[in-house]
Amino acid sequence: MEFAHIVKSFDEDLAQINQMVMEMGGIVEQSIEDAAVSLVHRDLAKAAQVIASDKLVDSIEEQLEEKLVRVLALRQPQAQDLRLVVAVFKVAADLERIGDYAKNLAKRVQIFAEIQPNTSNSERTIKRMCLLVQKMLKDVLDAYIGKDAALAEDVWMRDEQVDQMHDGLFRELLTYMMEDPRNITPCMHLLFIAKNVERMGDHTTSIAEQVIFLVTGAKPTEKRPKSNTTLSQEV
Amino acid sequence: MEFAHIVKSFDEDLAQINQMVMEMGGIVEQSIEDAAVSLVHRDLAKAAQVIASDKLVDSIEEQLEEKLVRVLALRQPQAQDLRLVVAVFKVAADLERIGDYAKNLAKRVQIFAEIQPNTSNSERTIKRMCLLVQKMLKDVLDAYIGKDAALAEDVWMRDEQVDQMHDGLFRELLTYMMEDPRNITPCMHLLFIAKNVERMGDHTTSIAEQVIFLVTGAKPTEKRPKSNTTLSQEV
Numbered sequence: 001m002e003f004a005h006i007v008k009s010f011d012e013d014l015a016q017i018n019q020m021v022m023e024m025g026g027i028v029e030q031s032i033e034d035a036a037v038s039l040v041h042r043d044l045a046k047a048a049q050v051i052a053s054d055k056l057v058d059s060i061e062e063q064l065e066e067k068l069v070r071v072l073a074l075r076q077p078q079a080q081d082l083r084l085v086v087a088v089f090k091v092a093a094d095l096e097r098i099g100d101y102a103k104n105l106a107k108r109v110q111i112f113a114e115i116q117p118n119t120s121n122s123e124r125t126i127k128r129m130c131l132l133v134q135k136m137l138k139d140v141l142d143a144y145i146g147k148d149a150a151l152a153e154d155v156w157m158r159d160e161q162v163d164q165m166h167d168g169l170f171r172e173l174l175t176y177m178m179e180d181p182r183n184i185t186p187c188m189h190l191l192f193i194a195k196n197v198e199r200m201g202d203h204t205t206s207i208a209e210q211v212i213f214l215v216t217g218a219k220p221t222e223k224r225p226k227s228n229t230t231l232s233q234e235v
Numbered sequence: 236m237e238f239a240h241i242v243k244s245f246d247e248d249l250a251q252i253n254q255m256v257m258e259m260g261g262i263v264e265q266s267i268e269d270a271a272v273s274l275v276h277r278d279l280a281k282a283a284q285v286i287a288s289d290k291l292v293d294s295i296e297e298q299l300e301e302k303l304v305r306v307l308a309l310r311q312p313q314a315q316d317l318r319l320v321v322a323v324f325k326v327a328a329d330l331e332r333i334g335d336y337a338k339n340l341a342k343r344v345q346i347f348a349e350i351q352p353n354t355s356n357s358e359r360t361i362k363r364m365c366l367l368v369q370k371m372l373k374d375v376l377d378a379y380i381g382k383d384a385a386l387a388e389d390v391w392m393r394d395e396q397v398d399q400m401h402d403g404l405f406r407e408l409l410t411y412m413m414e415d416p417r418n419i420t421p422c423m424h425l426l427f428i429a430k431n432v433e434r435m436g437d438h439t440t441s442i443a444e445q446v447i448f449l450v451t452g453a454k455p456t457e458k459r460p461k462s463n464t465t466l467s468q469e470v
Contacts, residue, residue: 069321076311086304089324174423178416184409188426195427 010081013071017088018145020064024095025141027053027060029134031102032200036130038106039193040123042113050106057099061092068092087210091144094203094210098137101196101203105130108189117186122173126190129165129197132158136204143211152211155204156220162201169194245316248306252323253380255299259330260376262288262295264369266337267435271365273341274428275358277348285341292334296327303327322445326379329438329445333372336431336438340365343424352421357408361425364400364432367393371439378446387446390439391455397436404429 031050038046068085071077077085136155143151173187173194212220266285273281303320306312312320371390378386408422408429447455 065321069317072307072321073313073317078308082304082308086300086307086324089321090328093325093328174419177412177419177423181413181416184412184419188409191423191426192430 010071010075010077013067013075014081014084017064017067017071017085020060020067021088021091021095022141022145024057024060024064024092024099025137027057028095028099028102029137029141031057031099031106032130032134032137035102035105035109036127038109039112040120040127042109042116044109044113047106047109051103054099054103057096061096064092065089084214087214091207091210094206098200098203101200104196105193108193111189112186115186117183119176119183119186119190122169122176122187122190125165125169125172126193126197129162129169129194130200132162132165133197133200133204136162136201137207140204140207140211143208144214147211147215149212149215152208152215153220156208156212159201159205162198166194166198245306245310245312248302248310249316249319252299252302252306252320255295255302256323256326256330257376257380259292259295259299259327259334260372262292263330263334263337264372264376266292266334266341267365267369267372270337270340270344271362273344274347275355275362277344277351279345279348282341282344286338289334289338292331296331299327300324319449322449326442326445329442333435333438336435339431340428343428346424347421350421352418354411354418354421354425357404357411357422357425360400360404360407361428361432364397364404364429365435367397367400368432368435368439371397371436372442375439375442375446378443379449382446382450384447384450387443387450388455391443391447394436394440397433401429401433 031053034046034053035050037043038050068089071085072082075081136158139151140155142148143155170191173191176183177187209219212218266288269281269288270285272278273285303324306320307317310316371393374386375390377383378390405426408426411418412422444454447453
């Protein structure tokens with residue numbers, strides 16, 4: 001009975017852990033969309049909401065870490081269970097980073113509301129990038145809960161689209177900057193925003209790798225298609 | 236005797252873990268300097284060396300993680316020891332990220348060698364920023380090994396200087412871009428490089444927080460001085 005008890009308890013812990021991951025993930029998913037919409041519509045209230053949500057995400061991450069440490073101490077999980085706990089630490093860190101990037105996008109909305117630049121085209125591209133990453137994040141969280149390696153692999157491959165959009169945007173923004181010096185400041189901000197969205201995609205891809213590893217026991221073997229640009233791809 | 240044996244084994248594990256942290260840290264420290272020097276001197280061989288070193292750093296991080304998982308599984312450390320193992324996961328991740336940023340700086344040296352921009356002033360500022368971060372990293376690794384919370388706190392405070400240099404550089408580069416459109420492409424790269432160096436400082440600060448937490452049991456309470464710039468500070 002003792003054994004069954006311990007096993008059951010770990011399952012209960014796991015259910016709680018997964019609930020926290022999903023809660024964090026859900027908030028971050030929403031923040032990505034809200035940040036993009038707040039930029040395009042200069043919606044300062046929505047931007048403020050994204051900034052506030054990030055505090056909540058940080059606090060859930062802290063609680064989740066505490067929970068994971070307690071599980072390690074009390075249950076001393078082995079093999080697969082131990083791998084899972086270690087993976088969740090990383091997934092939580094990735095989610096926290098994505099939340100940070102969304103917050104940083106939201107912070108720049110304030111600047112855009114003040115300077116009112118004429119960059120709506122590029123802003124819409126950024127919104128599309130954000131929605132792509134948001135869908136990737138939704139799918140990777142589904143893959144995590146459903147132990148669906150195929151879906152995680154699909155997310156992993158999709159990051160290439162985000163990278164390509166980022167490359168296109170990078171070139172477009174450089175052109176605007178060269179055309180008119182008044183474009184330089186707003187385009188700079190958009191370049192940093194675009195880079196942040198591209199990084200959100202990278203962190204989503206990292207989560208996908210954790211899911212693939214948890215389900216199959218191996219890292220993705222296929223070489224991920226990478227856009228060929230020393231110009232814009234670096235971190 | 237059994238108890239003493241287990242304790243001794245954990246200490247031996249810990250010695251190995253610390254050695255791996257120091258090895259990773261040492262390579263990353265050197266890479267920061269090499270990357271900066273390769274930029275200022277257009278030294279492609281040195282840049283290539285930084286890129287190669289990053290692969291080594293990644294591989295040590297992987298081995299270190301394996302080691303940490305084995306220690307969790309076999310020793311089932313409790314309390315302080317468990318906190319330490321969890322902290323080392325984070326420290327390793329921070330070091331890996333700093334290494335990535337150094338690699339990305341080195342990759343851009345290739346571009347600079349091709350376009351030969353006239354941006355030596357700003358490049359020298361970046362080199363100074365890099366040397367500042369390198370010293371912070373050296374000190375925080377010493378603080379980790381020596382369990383020196385005061386030194387870690389000092390590193391944690393010093394990040395403000397890096398942020399201030401980043402702010403100044405950001406403004407300088409924007410000015411150059413506005414003066415002459417031919418400056419836009421190289422200055423863009425320098426802006427991304429500067430941002431990367433600023434992020435290196437942030438990750439070094441994170442390591443300092445881990446050290447303070449390990450030694451004192453609490454996160455730093457004092458509010459860290461932060462430069463006041465929505466303009467350039469965001470991730």
